[in-house]
Amino acid sequence: MVRKRESTGFLIKQRAFLKLYILSSIEKERWYGMQILDELKASFKPYGYEPQHSEIYRALHELLEDGILSRKKIVEEGAKYKEVAVYSVKNPDELKAYKKLVKADLDRCEQLLRKAIQDNYS
């Protein structure tokens, strides 16, 4: 278990931000770990943000540990013998609750940034 840094309630943590994106992807369809990594990287690139693979995997493993997601191994179609991990939603209620929590934090952060722009540049 990774020790969490003490929170001072500044901006949302990268871990929570990535968990949110992972959950939304898995809500839409079955999810192959490797596939979304590159999608996320490409999606954030115009914003100067490049999440590391290790950070995304840590977020994913926390969602498994928390019991929100589950994982199973399947043999890939067409492949002679190649197992891949596929993730799916295990607890929809907890998923919904987590996303609601993150939404409140994102809103709070947006307000804090807007305050900073107003306080220092007007």
Next chain:
Amino acid sequence: MVRKRESTGFLIKQRAFLKLYILSSIEKERWYGMQILDELKASFKPYGYEPQHSEIYRALHELLEDGILSRKKIVEEGAKYKEVAVYSVKNPDELKAYKKLVKADLDRCEQLLRKAIQDNYS
């Protein structure tokens, strides 16, 4: 010297955020270290953010090291003998350049948060 964490370009660092507020305060008037601490804390409280004194002082010391601010000791008015540190702008051009840099980052972060809200909640 504190070793900086490797940046992945996620959200603005707390250190830069606090430096910005310190610079804006010192632009407005001569600045007494202890005075602004409580002002900042009160100002951010509605946003669930409580910066620690040690973090604010580290931000202040970096601004001194970078040569943007200077510090002198004065004897406080009315006091029999009580020295206090007063900070002032040493390099206005660098201050302006730093604030411009932080503005760009705040704008970027605001866009990233807005994207996350749109991508995951619509």
